[in-house]
Amino acid sequence: MDIKHYNQAPKRDATFITPPNLIKGKVGSGGLSEQILRRAQKLLETHTADFAPLADIYLSRMMESIEKAENPDEDDSLEDLITAILLPCVQLKANGAMFHYQLITRIADRFVQFMEVVERLDKETIEIAKAYHSTIKIVVAGKIKGDGGKQGDALVDELNGACMRYFDKHRDTIDFGKNI
């Protein structure tokens, strides 16, 4: 016998609405031509906006948060301290490559991956955070655009290695399946 909801009143009513597709009505069909997409991409690849002032702001915020994590107040939660370090780094990751600093995006991405899973802010965690901070600062100061070539790879490998050693050391105390 097929009785809808076993004759019980629905508990979680959801209404589905199909709004009018106003934008489709305006733009028509056919997509954008390859020529337009290429022109827009060229604009993205050749613009000359300076990223350094913005990067300096994010780096300063990152260092302030690292220093705060070194000397936290009693009511600072671990999650808040981690997030405060993480956010400016996410900005560096997000914006670096948009302004031709692909190496910054790569380094910052590795650091974000690290910070998303750390469970403590001890001396070693802070050391790693400072290492990432200094490396990004050097890339900005040296105006190292692009992926940094082999030197860029070496830098990323070195920082990755530090993180791997950190997690190897804390293997017994970190719950790798846990979402913090």
Added chain:
Amino acid sequence: MTYSFQTTKVLLVEDNAPMLELLKGILQSFGIGTIITALDGEEGFVKFCQHNPDLVITDWMMTPCDGIALSHKIRNEKKSPNQYVPIILMTGFSEKKRVFNARDAGITEFLVKPFNTRDLYRRLHQIIERPRQFVRCEEFFGPDRRRKTAKNLDGLMRRKEDSKDTDETKDKTTTETGNNDAPLTDIDFL
């Protein structure tokens, strides 16, 4: 025949001024007729109410009012002129738990930075060609968080063109900024 964005109004909300200019340039090169800009979610909502744009593209992390709060206002405030407007949220985050957080605030598409123009275009194309239904229930109002992906047929590919198409599609999904792992085509791909 191609899209004509001449009569389209886009609200662009971004607190990073150089990025705002860059995005504006990209949208202009797509042919978007009117681009309204705002530097945070609060100003964004005021301009949204004033101009009633066809699309909102907003950054996530802004102060005092971020992209999530803006999305929430657009979807839920009484004075919002269009609760169904498509919203693209840009962010550097790609962690699942954070993306779910954004999805639950009623955003339509999620665009991970850094992105290239094709990534942005792909989101626009989705919004135009595959609009989401809206769901209203006790604890959520916004675009349906599920989008079913048509599965490939299980049968054999019988024509040469089929495999060629597949290769081309694959090529087009590779990003040009060298950020192959970051962009997520749809929030529900996670």
